[in-house]
Amino acid sequence: MHEMSVAQNIIDIVLQHLPDQNAHTVKSVNVKIGKMAGIVPDSLEFSFRVIAADTPCMIDAELKMQLVPLIIRCNGCTKETNIDDPVFMCPGCNSADVTVLSGTELQVSEIEIEDTT
Numbered sequence: 646m647h648e649m650s651v652a653q654n655i656i657d658i659v660l661q662h663l664p665d666q667n668a669h670t671v672k673s674v675n676v677k678i679g680k681m682a683g684i685v686p687d688s689l690e691f692s693f694r695v696i697a698a699d700t701p702c703m704i705d706a707e708l709k710m711q712l713v714p715l716i717i718r719c720n721g722c723t724k725e726t727n728i729d730d731p732v733f734m735c736p737g738c739n740s741a742d743v744t745v746l747s748g749t750e751l752q753v754s755e756i757e758i759e760d761t762t
């Protein structure tokens with residue numbers, strides 16, 4: 646499952662930012678998920694829980710997912726459009742010469758850490 650490796654990546658990133666895994670626990674992890682990132686939120690949540698259960702400092706960590714809309718900008722008429730389907734065409738002038746502004750990202754945006762002591 647694709648989401649399993651994504652969840653593993655997220656947890657790896659969190660652990661890299663954790664100063665001391667024995668002295669801190671992770672309360673929550675915020676991730677930004679683009680609509681076009683190819684992630685199914687429920688699957689990611691499930692995978693995250695499976696891996697977090699084996700990671701002592703992350704057992705209680707909450708995964709907060711922020712879904713980022715897919716936005717394109719037309720290079721012809723500069724119109725910006727929030728599109729629902731991956732049809733990369735400007736609805737204003739029907740040009741296919743567009744730039745994707747957001748919607749493909751998958752990134753850890755915030756990690757909340759708590760002292761265990």
Ligand SMILES: [Zn+2]
Pocket residue numbers: 719720721722723724735736737738739740
């Ligand atoms: Zn246009």
